[in-house]
Each structure stands twice: as structure tokens, then as C-alpha cells.
Amino acid sequence: QVQLVESGGGLVQAGGSLRLSCAASGRAFSSYAMGWFRQAPGKEREFVATISWSGGTNAYADSVKGRFTISRDNGKNTLYLQMNSLKPEDTAVYYCARRRGQRIGVLPSEYDYWGQGTQVTVSS
Secondary structure (H helix, E strand, C coil), X not given: CCEEEEECCEEEECCCCEEEEEEEECCCHHXXXXXXXXXXXXXXXXXXXXXXXXXXXXXXCCCCCCCEEEXXXXXXXXXXXXXXXXXXXXXXXXXXXXXXXXXXXXXXXXXXXXXXXXXXXXXX
């Protein structure tokens, strides 16, 4: 079985930064691509970033390119999302997820395990 637990969310002013972490338990963390998604009140869950099993390939939503960075430490079984230059539009619950396979992907249906989420609130 796999468990994913997000942390690092909180309240921050516009222009500030947060670093989210996703601690994974279970086998073969390094053999799977991972991703971050977010969901704001009244909106559907949307793709944020994804990273390959080796960490050598990644992709971002247009709305966060240049501001967010996804990374992973397979030795620690941990996924990260560094968020800089935060905007009020970034306010959402952020979810960590494991993809079905080693290649990056942007669709929620491609991910088989999800964390419970961590709240990020950006004030103006």
C-alpha cells in the first residue's frame, strides 16, 4: 500500500514563498512519476506540476511556470513543490499524487494514489 502526506501549507502574503512537502510510504517510490494538483473552492481539480521517476524531466501548468519548481528526493521518499512569487489566484488545497508509471502526466486519471491535501492561502 502507498500513503502520501502533504505538509508546508499556510497563509502567506502575495509575493511570498512556500515550500510544500509530500512524504511517501510504501515500496518503490523512485519507480513512479509524481505530480502536484490543486483545487480552489468552486473549481475543479487542476494540474500544477509533474516530475519523472528519476527527477530528470518535469512539466508545469502555464499559470505557474517560472514561479513553481517541483523536485524529489528518492532517498527520503519525499516530493517537493517550491512556490515563489505567490498570487491570490494560487489559493487552493494542494494535493500530492503518484502516477501510474514512470513518465510524467497532466491528467488526474493517470494518478493512482493521492494525499489528503494541504491548504495554501495567499492574501493580497
